[in-house]
Amino acid sequence: MTIAKGDKLPDVRLVKATDNGPEAVQSSDYFKGKKVAxxxxxxxxxxxxxxxxxxxxxxxxxxxxxxxxxxIVGTAVNDAFVMSAWNKAAxxxxxxxxxxxxxxxxxxxxxxxxxxxxxxxxxxxRFSMIVDDGVVTEINVEEPGDFKxxxxxxxLGQL
Numbered sequence: 720m721t722i723a724k725g726d727k728l729p730d731v732r733l734v735k736a737t738d739n740g741p742e743a744v745q746s747s748d749y750f751k752g753k754k755v756a757x758x759x760x761x762x763x764x765x766x767x768x769x770x771x772x773x774x775x776x777x778x779x780x781x782x783x784x785x786x787x788x789x790x791i792v793g794t795a796v797n798d799a800f801v802m803s804a805w806n807k808a809a810x811x812x813x814x815x816x817x818x819x820x821x822x823x824x825x826x827x828x829x830x831x832x833x834x835x836x837x838x839x840x841x842x843x844x845r846f847s848m849i850v851d852d853g854v855v856t857e858i859n860v861e862e863p864g865d866f867k868x869x870x871x872x873x874x875l876g877q878l
Contacts, residue, residue, distance in 0.1 A: 720829050721828070721829035721830060721860075722828045722829055722830070722848075722855055722858065723855070723858065724855055724856065724857065724858055725854065725855065725856075726854070726855050727853055727854050727855075728746050728747070728750055728828075728850060728853050728854070728855065729746065729824070729827035729828065730745060730746055730747040731745075731746050731823045731824050731827050732744070732745060732746075732823065733745075733746055733749065733794070733817040733818065733819055733824055734798070734799040734817065734818040734820060735749075735799070735815065735816070735817055735818075736799040736800070736802040736803035736806065736815075736816040736817070736818060737803070738803075740799075741798075741799035741800070741818070742799075744817070746824065746853075747853060749817070750850050750852070750853045751852060751853050752852055753789040753790055753852070754787055754788050754789050754790075754849065754850070754851045754852075755788065755789065755790050755791070755792050755849070755850045755851075756776070756783050756788045756790075756791045756792070756847070756849060756871070756874055757792045757793075757794065757847065757848050757849070757850055758772060758776060758791075758792070758793050758794070758846070758847040758848075758869060758871075759793070759794045759795060759819075759825065759830070759843045759844065759845065759846050759847070759869075760772050760773070760793070760794075760795045760843075760845055761795065761796075761842045761843065761844070761845060762795055762796070762797060762842060763795050763797045763801050763802055763804075763805035764801070764805055764808075767845075767866050771866055771870070772845070772866065772869070772870070773793065773805070773809050773810055773814075774809065775870050775871040775872060776791055776793065776813075776814060776871045777809070777810055777811045777813065777814065778871070779871035779872065779874075779875060780811065780813035780814065781813075782875055783871065783874065783875065783878070784813075786875065786878035787878060788849075788878070790815055791813055791814045791815065792814070792815045792816075792817055793806070793810070793814055793815070793816050793817070794816070794817045794818070794819050794824065794843065795818070795819065795842075795843060796819050796820065796821075796822045796825055796841065796842045796843050797818055797819075797820065798818050798820045799816070799818040799820070801818070802816035802817070802818045803816060819843060822841050822842065822843065824843070825841075825842070825843030825844070826841075828843075830843055830844045830846055830860065831843060831844065844860060844861065844863075845860075845861040845865075845866065845869050846858065846859055846860040846861060846869050847859045847868075847869040847870070847871075847873070847874055849874065849877060849878065857874070857877045859873060859874070859877075
């Protein structure tokens with residue numbers, strides 16, 4: 720079953736990419752008590768993810784925060800070292816990267832995809848959501864190959 724508006728995020732382990740290395744976090748604890756703009760990409764350093772998705776959240780970070788977002792979080796089925804390197808290469812200090820290395824978060828959300836045709840295996844779909852105190856208040860899931868509704872710009876219109 721795919722997560723929907725009004726649902727509580729599943730409680731799974733993610734890994735926060737930090738300057739001091741990987742730090743395990745529980746999603747139920749991490750998203751508690753704050754409003755988060757969450758976006759997910761099929762993979763760090765992949766074309767659309769690096770050229771459009773992440774840069775949009777970098778460019779719109781101040782506007783998202785001005786509309787009440789406490790934190791901007793990016794996730795992908797990559798390890799914390801890759802997520803950290805991607806944020807250093809193309810992101811910003813305004814974005815927290817949470818690695819979903821085993822795909823447990825994407826699977827618990829019901830938002831996996833099969834990237835085997837591209838040598839990527841099981842990945843998370845491209846999506847964004849607004850999470851308020853652990854509850855999904857908006858969710859935007861892209862059709863395969865699209866980049867329309869999961870952008871920072873689209874999310875700004877939802878806040």
